[in-house]
Structures are given as structure tokens and as C-alpha cells.
Amino acid sequence: MTSTQSGVFPALTTTIQSLKPETISESRKKELQPLIDFIQSKVSNQQEIRINFICTHNSRRSHFSQVWAQTFATHFKIKNVFCYSGGTEATALFPTVVDTLRSSGFEIRTLSEGNNPIYSIKYAENEHPIIGFSKKLDADFNPKSEFAAIMTCSQADDGCPFIAGAETRIPITYEDPKVFDHTPQKAEKYSERSRQIATELFYVFNQINS
Numbered sequence: 001m002t003s004t005q006s007g008v009f010p011a012l013t014t015t016i017q018s019l020k021p022e023t024i025s026e027s028r029k030k031e032l033q034p035l036i037d038f039i040q041s042k043v044s045n046q047q048e049i050r051i052n053f054i055c056t057h058n059s060r061r062s063h064f065s066q067v068w069a070q071t072f073a074t075h076f077k078i079k080n081v082f083c084y085s086g087g088t089e090a091t092a093l094f095p096t097v098v099d100t101l102r103s104s105g106f107e108i109r110t111l112s113e114g115n116n117p118i119y120s121i122k123y124a125e126n127e128h129p130i131i132g133f134s135k136k137l138d139a140d141f142n143p144k145s146e147f148a149a150i151m152t153c154s155q156a157d158d159g160c161p162f163i164a165g166a167e168t169r170i171p172i173t174y175e176d177p178k179v180f181d182h183t184p185q186k187a188e189k190y191s192e193r194s195r196q197i198a199t200e201l202f203y204v205f206n207q208i209n210s
Helices: 010-017 026-044 062-075 095-104 154-159 186-206
Strands: 049-055 081-087 107-112 119-123 130-132 147-151 167-173
Touching: 010 062, 010 095, 010 167, 026 049, 026 147, 026 167, 026 186, 049 062, 062 081, 062 095, 062 130, 062 186, 095 107, 095 186
Parallel strands: 049 081, 049 147, 147 167
Antiparallel strands: 107 119, 119 130
């Protein structure tokens, strides 16, 4: 699949162009501002930008956030951005998250199966794929210092009062689509949550002056 000028796959670019960041409320923009400030400070000082999205099980919201953030760094040509995800415990990347991302235009391959499958999640031809699997926030795969810890669920935010090595800790929480897992609305609600996260992270990276 050929990439667009921004580097992102055309099908994914179509999804991005359909987002409506103007629908974000002013109160929500205030919650997003600390992340904007963190990224802008790093860009202005020509430093690497490390962002670890954290949720309880590292299975849904934290992965959506990691994948979309890394994608928008490329889309908006912001260099030296490295996005991660982790949980207070490791479980598995939930399959509906994979299906939802694939339907948005990501190219996804299963690298290994088992209780905690590993996926290659590619958003552009010439960029390294994101390696998606569930892990604890302090796993060796994740940074040990000089990163922003983004708490994507209130349970992890409440249950993890201290994140070792984090420069800053920012709560940007989302409702868990897991509550719809055994309902006819499952696919719709996962897509809805993915689009909400994508819309807000589009807004965040669009605010950065590089």
C-alpha cells in the first residue's frame, strides 16, 4: 500500500480526515493541555519525546492511545516521538482492538499467538511498526526515565500513585469499551472509543509548533 505525503497509509489518512476535533469541549481541552505542554517543551528543546499510556490491563484504551499518538507524530511530522503502553498488570491486547484498528486503515500482522499475542501494527510504509502486546508499565520494553505517564483509566490512576521514572503524570481518562463486550453494540462502541481517542490526540499533536 502506498503512503501519502505525510507518510501515513491512504486508508488511514481517510480515517484521520474524517475526525472532528472541533467537537472537543473546552473543559476537555484543559485536560489535554498538560500533554500538549510536555510535547511542546521537548520539541522546543530538541529532546526526545517519550510517552507511556497506562491503563490497568494494557488491553484496550492504552493501546488505542499508543497507536494513534505514534501515528499522529508521523502525520504531523513531529520527530523523535516514541510512544509506549503498559498496565498495572499484563493480560492481552483484546482482539476487538486489533479489528477496530485494522478497519481504520492500519496494517496488522500477528507475530506470535498464545495467551498474550504479539502484533505488528503498521501505519506507514517507511516507519517501524508498533509492537502491540500487553505488558506491565515497568516492563523492559518500556522507558525507565524521562517520559510522560498518561493515565488512560481512573482505576490505574487511583491505584498507581507513583510512576517510577516519569517526568510528569497526566490523567486523560476514557470510558472502558469492555463493558460492551457481550452486547450487540461491541464493535460500534470500540470504534466510538477509538475515534474519541484519535480525535483528541489529533488535536494534541496539531497544537505542536515544530
